[in-house]
Amino acid sequence: MNRTAMRASQKDFENAMNQVKLLKKDPGNEVKLKLYALYKQATEGPCNMPKPGVFDLINKAKWDAWNTLGSLPKETARQNYVDLASSLSSSLESSSQVEPGTDRKSTGYETLMVTSEDGITKITLNRPAKKNAINVEMYHEIMRALKAASKDDSSITVLTGNGDYYSSGNDLTNFTDIPPGGVEEKAKNSAILLREFVGCFIDFPKPLIAMVNGPAVGISVTILGLFDAVYASDRATFHTPFSHLGQSPEGCSSYTFLKIMGPAKATEMLVFGKKLTAGEACAQGLVTEVFPDSTFQKEVWTRLKAFAKLPPNAMRISKEVIRNREKEKLHAVNAEECSVLQERWLSDECMNAVVNFLSRKSKL
């Protein structure tokens, strides 16, 4: 059929709305805004909402998206909505970028893929369209997956990312969902969440290995100091831009990074936001070994499968002997870092940095 001659009926429009509700994967904020704008244009015509204030981030983004459609006719908006919904159902519901071998796949995770086979539980951060940014749901799911892995019959646990990034760190839209108690309440709850999240890594009882498949930012870098081995592709970079974001170190990095690389190098990373290549991170002791990206998966999995055949109790006990005397200290450091951050999140420096990112003025 000639596409220009096509006109979506009201029934097609309603079906498309249902298709969108049933999507299994989050299509991302940009697409959701497009859908919102087309829906409003199709049902109400050109934008008729007063322009929200600059700090009302969500409504401002919605207003911008709708207003951009100008005087697009309602019928065209309806057709565009139907086309977009149909392209989403075919693209988002199909492909998976992870390797095969998803024996005993755990369901019930929205932001992760969790599999267990050959004595290895693999937790894959799975928001590739958002560079595996960690939203509140992902913080909770990682904790749930770690608690399950600590009790399952696997010997080792691996954390990695799906797509081109390992993780871009904290999802900066976590700052936009402000509860009725205001930003202070949000900061307080976030500090509690962060403390519990980092605590799960401090207490994890089995060998915990990071497979850093691409760039890593923020909290995805700092917690590496709590892993037992870190294998990186030569595409990976390590970046903790806390000062740029008006924030301060977390993940126990104010303690572990100093021990790992010494105060001078730790300061370059944690205070001045120096980005390290995989080779530099390895030379500083943050990374165990670097592999060419072309052979990264094959070489690391061969090694991990061999580790997983070692006697699990011996590995667990050796980890205890190595790590336990530091645990109390690490929990104290974690508590202090979270309490400092709780204040930082309320600062103008932090708010401005987040607003700049969300309004696309700056990229790190």
Ligand SMILES: CCCCCCCCCCC/C=C/C(=O)SCCNC(=O)CCNC(=O)[C@H](O)C(C)(C)COP(=O)(O)OP(=O)(O)OC[C@H]1O[C@@H](n2cnc3c(N)ncnc32)[C@H](O)[C@@H]1OP(=O)(O)O
């Ligand atoms: C009031 C208190 C609330 C506090 C709540 C906090 C809870 C715990 C906090 C724990 C402390 C953690 C600290 C950190 O992790 S600091 C580091 C934070 N991360 C960043 O600052 C990275 C920001 N991202 C970027 O600079 C770039 O996106 C990046 C360089 C990573 C990639 O650039 P590129 O050009 O290649 O790709 P895009 O920018 O187009 O990204 C593709 C889409 O992904 C979205 N994205 C990427 N990273 C993030 C992120 N960290 N948060 C939110 N969204 C992210 C990006 O917006 C694109 O989305 P769209 O396609 O929809 O535009």
